[in-house]
Amino acid sequence: MRKIMQVPTRWWTVALLCALMLSGATLRVYQLSHQSYWMDEGYTVNAVMAIVDHGSSVLNSGHTYSCPLYCYPTASLAHALGENAFAYRLLSVIAGTVLILVLFFVGRAFFGTTTGLVTAGLVTFSYWQVAWSRQARWYTLFEVFFWLAVLCFYQTLYTKRYRLLWGAGSVVATLLAVYTHALGYLLPIIFIAWLVADWLGTKMRSWGDLLALLTLPIATVALLWVLLPGLFFGLLGMIHPHYVLPYYSSFYIRTYWPFLLLAIVATLRTANTKGVYLLLCIIFAYLLPLAFLTNVVEYRYLFQVTPALYLLAAVGALEVVALLRHRYEKVLLVVALLGLFFGLGFSVLVPRNFYLLEADDPATMPGRPYYAYTPQPNWSGAYAYIKTHQQDGDITISTQPQFNNIFLGQPGYWLAYDYLGFDTKRQEVAGEREFYVGADTLRDLADLQAITATHHGYLVLDTMAESGRLPDDTLAYIHSLPLAYDDQVNDYSHIWVYRF
Helix, strand or coil, X not given: CCCCCCCCCCHHHHHHHHHHHHHHHHHHHCCCCCXXXXXXXXXXXXXXXXXXXXXXXXXXXXXXXXXXXXXXXXXXXXXXXXXXXXXXXXXXXXXXXXXXXXXXXXXXXXXXXXXXXXXXHHHHHEHHHHHHCCCCCCHHHHHHHHHHHHHHHXXXXXXXXXXXXXXXXXXXHHHHHHHHCHHXXXXXXXXXXXXXXXXXXXXXXXXXXXXXXXXXXXXXXXXXXXXXXXXXXXXXXXXXXXXXXXHHHHHHHHHHHHHHHHHHHHHHHCCCHHHXXXXXXXXXXXXXXXXXCCCCCCHHHHHHXXXXXHHHHHHHHHHHHHHCCCHHHHHHHHHHHHHHHHHCCCECCCCCCCCCCCCCCHHHCCCCCCCCCCCCCXXXXXXXXXXXXXXXCCEEEECCCHHHHHHHCCCCEEECCCCCCCCCCCCCEECCEECCCCCEEECCHHHHHHHHHHCCEEEEEEHHXXXXXCCHHHHHHHHCCCEEEEEEEECCEEEEEEEC
């Protein structure tokens, strides 16, 4: 049995944790406003602007954008700090910094203080953790609640004291995780599966004990069903059998390969098999549904489980170090592992003002039928150009009209297409207006030609819309217009502004 989590008492542990959190906060907050918003950040910002304006996340279209645990606190930050990128992204920074401490406690509870400190260090300097902590999205906030739920669940099972409090904490953290992101719905299912497997494996509890433990995750599922029925059944409605495992496996192998190798060592070597197997259970509980039950490939949907790889890698690294006899061998191995982590792009030591997010690279993966990417064109630059050159009466047509609203203060017009690249347009169209900001919808080439024949202004086109999502005749007409602005970040992050 593991002892209940306690605040570290050794001064060097406290000092190291403080140094890690300070370093993590610095990396995450450095020039936070410099990088342009990307597509999904625009949705968050519009929801926050709506809350600031009229107290709720009801959008201009009349529809509600659900992000209560991120958007409402961020609206308070915007009141205090102004409506700007720094305020919109700050909660993500705070959550990413708090996650360092949370994962120290997870590592400490599962495997001991040293593992906790190594894990905290990996999270502090991880490129991906830093990059996602700088976005006006709730991924790092979701991570915090996610791992708090896992920690409390683990302590409920494997500590003798305060089990009721730990259990209540697990329920609360799970509910907060679900309210932050719908992927949290898998947490109670994971907990139920683990309880059954653990009971069958140990056969040390009575049926009554098992039923008592099952009550917590079952009660959580029931609460979610009652409190969030639309989200609950909406998630079920997204199930579409498909085979995209090669995308997820190839991305994570090439992106996290040292951590995967050390995770294998941890699985084979560590004495605490329960901790290792619970972490593996969490990884596969998300990987398998995403790989087989949906046709949408988004690598960020696995982002919340990547700390499990850091935890396992920390265990594996310490196991390898322990195998060596001589101190100089241990020192050389530690130096080599640090060199691998800091030298091959897995980490950030010097603060940056721009980070590419998770994506395939079409330039290095020719012949692949589909690419998963996070588009990051320079929307700020494009709209700065429009604001500088626009004249009275100009209108703006955009493939992403949320940026019309953010930068120009009006929704303008939207070139209608499905953001996921499917044949049928989903809820982006609400009546005759776009879902997120209520922009007037241009459904086809005839609509586009009619509006450009009677008005003057600008048309903003980005790579995602240009790469097969808009009809060829519409693209040909757009390309015939005078090009006023052109900026490319990479193969999948290009933006153009046309004048008409």
